[in-house]
Amino acid sequence: MNNNTLTLMAISGAMLTSVLFAPMGIAQTDKVEFICKASYDQQTNQPLPTTFVWYEGQKRALIRWEKQLGGKTPLERCTAITQRFQEAYNNGSLSFLTNGIMNNQPVICTAKEYGGNCITLLMTLRPQDNSLDILNSLADALSGRGVGPVRHSSGTPQRYYEINLQEALNKAPVSQD
Template sequence: MKRTLITTLALTLTTTIITAAFINSNSHQVKAESTVQFLCRSSYDEDQGTRLPTTLAWTSRGKIAVIRWVKELGGKSPQERCEKISPRFQEAYQKGTLSLITNGRINNQPVICTAKEYGGKCETLLMTLRPGDNSLQMLNSLVETLNGRGVGPIKHSSGVPQVYYQVYIDDFLQTAPVEKE
C-alpha cells in the first residue's frame, strides 16, 4: 500500500513537472512569436508611387507601417529621422509606455512622447517635430493610426494644448493591415 501510494505520488509529481515544463516552453514560444520590433525600412507609398523610409512594426502577422518619413528636420533627411526615431518606438514598447502617448515641448520644440500616467512627464521621446508642426494634430493622426481608425500610416509632413491618449498598441498590432512587398 505504501509503495503504491509513493509510486502514485511520484508519477503525479513527474506528470506535473513535465506538464509545467511543457506549458512553460509553450508560453515562451507564444511570447517569442508575439515579439514586436519597430524598425526603419523602406516601404512603398501608394499615394506618391515611390518607396519611402518608414517606421514599421514587425509582428508575427507581418510588417505594419506606422510612420512614413517625407520631410527633413534640422538638416536630417527622412531616412536619418526614420533610423533615429524607430528605435524610440521599440524602447517605449519594451518599457510598456507606448500605450499612453502625449504631445509636449522639449527644448522649446514640439514633441510626441510617452507617459506612464495621465498628467505625467514625458518618459520616452518618440519624435521631435518641426517648429511649425502642430503637435496636437500630429498626435491625433498618430493616435488614429495606432487605434486602427486611420487610413494607414501617418506621414510626418505636417499655443497647442497638451493632451494624453490611451493607445491600445497590442490591438493595433493584431488588427492593422500588413504591408505588401
C-alpha cells in the first residue's frame, strides 16, 4: 500500500471511531474491549470462562459462564457472546439492554433507543432462565452496582435499561483475576 492509501485508511478509521463512540459518550481515545478468558471462581474453586470488559487498563468481570447451552460449552459461549458485546459496543447499540424472545427462546439483546427493536443479540438463554433476572443482574454489573459478575446459571415482561458505559466503567469494581 502506498502512503496515500494508508493516510486515507487512517482518516476513515478516525471518522468511524468518532461516529461509533459519540453515542456512548466515550472519548475517541478511550478503548473499550470485551475479552473472554478464564477466571478463578471462589464458589466452585475452579477457573471458569468469564467475559470481561477492559477499559483504561483495567478489567472488570461481567459474566461468568457455568452452563452449556445448545451443545456449546461455557468456553464456546463465552467466546461467541464476548464477540457480540464487542459488536454491540462497536455499532453503538450497547446503550440500551433489553430482554425478549427470538426463535421461541428468551434472549438478552441491545436496542438503539428506549422501546426500540433488538439490534444486536447478546445472548440466548435456556428456557428455564428468567430473562428479567439475568437482565437486571447484567444491568447492575454494567452500571457498577453489581457485586461481581453475572453467573449464567440461573411470560417475562420486557424491560429496557439505559447504560452510560463510560460512567459505569468508572464505577465498576476492578477484577483481580
